[in-house]
Amino acid sequence: MSDIEVIEVSKQYRIAPGGGPRRLRRLNQVGARKEHWALRDVSFEVGRGESIGLLGKNGSGKSTLLRLLGGVTQPTSGEIRVKRKVSGLLTLGEAFHPLLSGEENAITGAIVAGLTRRQALGRLTEIAAFAELEDFMDQPLRTYSDGMRLRLAFATAINIEPELLLIDEVLAVGDIRFRDKCMRRLNELRESGVSAVVASHYMGQLKAVCDRALWMADGRVRAMGYVDEVVERYERAMEETAPVREPGGMAAKRFGTGDVEIVDVKLVNAAGTTSATVPAGSSVTVVIEYMAHKEVAEAIFGVSVHSVADGIRYLDFSTAADGQSTGTLKGSGQVQLHLERIALAGGTYHLDAGVYESDWEHTYDYLWQALYFDVASADAGVIQQERTWSME
Incomplete structure (x- = not known):
């Protein structure tokens, strides 16, 4: 049984003269000139209790597709059949008002999703507790940070008896503890029969909460299948198409806007010296030197480690996932x-x-194979496990 059927859906906007992305106009508006197809011939289904991940580069059509599924806008052609009650961060965002308090916005969002006012009032305690905003619910939304607003929207969406969740990048917000709580809750909802469509740039999160994935490229479906397989194909394609530059002698494929540039990456051993070989189980520091060509607030730095032998990613870290603030980047730093x-x-x-x-x-800079290193160990396995032996 399918909860969503998307049948040959296309979405066209027309851009008014002199207008940029913020002035996209509907097809039937007067003065529209330039055609832009955000989606072309998209077809897929979401089964009952299934979670689908949306992945793709910026501008690939992920957000447009979510807005169509949420009923925020309508397709130019094709058909969308949504058979269950939608609870989505996009639709909640349309209902939230910056001058209303967090409590008033949560009530409004719950009512928009189909609850009565009495039912909405009965969910406020759970919403505030999950969002960890008990002390801020009487404050106007305009005083909230982006993270606080998304926490409120997420908590509202999951506490109004959702049947179908639409989520756009919420799992990139908050500290690692809060994101883990969100992912646990999503998996609990999935096990209870709630369906979900989740868009994210963070592949690890999609693999943790999704069954299948849909790879969007230029408004079309590039691939769909089991999430691990689609993510692997996507990452391989990104690596193969990345332009090659060689900053500071590093042989690395890279892509990004260049607003913040990684100028060097090195591995420092326990003795404080740069080394291409480290003993298993020893301390090591990854040093990333960067140049911010404009002021950037709270940029996210990420590091992943892959085996050359089998290509498997064994380590994956980010400042966002670990709750590490990066402040404001300006000029050079590390x-x-x-x-x-x-x-x-x-x-x-x-x-x-x-x-x-x-x-x-947006990605400011991403370097594949920024450096190679060897781990020296007598162990034949993949992971160096601390251990003791005893004989009795």
């Missing part, structure tokens, strides 16, 4: 990731490094 005991067993690995906008919306 970020250090310290690993007290590197858990990898013997072998050769490559390290990727990236820096992103605070909401993951």
Whole structure:
């Protein structure tokens, strides 16, 4: 049984003369000139209790598709059949008002989603507790940070008896503890029969909460299938199409806007010297030197480590996932990731490094294979596990 059927859906906007993305106009508006197809011939289904991940580069059509599923806008052609009650962060965002308090916005969002006012009032305690905003619910929404607003929207969406959730990048907000709580709750809802469509730039989160994935490219479906398989194909394609530059002698494929540029990546051992070989279980620090060509607030730095032998990603870290503030970047600087005991067993690995906008919306710079290093170990396995033996 399908909760959503999307049948050959296309969405066209026309851009008014002199207008940019903020002035996209509907097809039938007077003065529209330039055609822009945000979606072309998109078809897929979402089964009962299934969670689908949307992935793709900026401008690929993910947000447009979510807005169509939420009824915020209508397709130019094709048909969308949504068979269950929608609870989505996009639709809630349309209902939220900056001058109303958090409590008033939560009530409004719940009513928009189909609850009575009495039912909405009965959910306020749970909403405030999940969002961890008990002390701020009487404050106007305009005083909330972006993270607080999304926490309120997420908490409202999951506490109004959802049947179908539409989520756009909410899991990129908050500290690691709060995001883990969100992902646990999403999995609980999925197990109870709630369906979901989740858009994210963070592949690890999609793999944690989704069954299948839809890869969007230029408004079309590039691939759809099991989430692990689609993510692997997407990451491989991104690597193959990345332009090659060589900053500071690093041989690395890279892409990004360049507003913040990674100028060097090095591995420092426990002795404080740069090294391409580290003993398994030893302390190691990844040093990322950057140049911010404009002021950037709360950029996200990420590091992942892959085995050269099999291509598997064994380590994946980010400042956002670990709740580390990066402040405001301006000019040159460095970020250090310290690993007290590197858990990898013997072998050769490559390290990727990236820096992103605070909401993951844009990639400032991403380097594949920024450096290679060897882990020296007598162990034959993949992970270096601390252990003891005893004989009795």
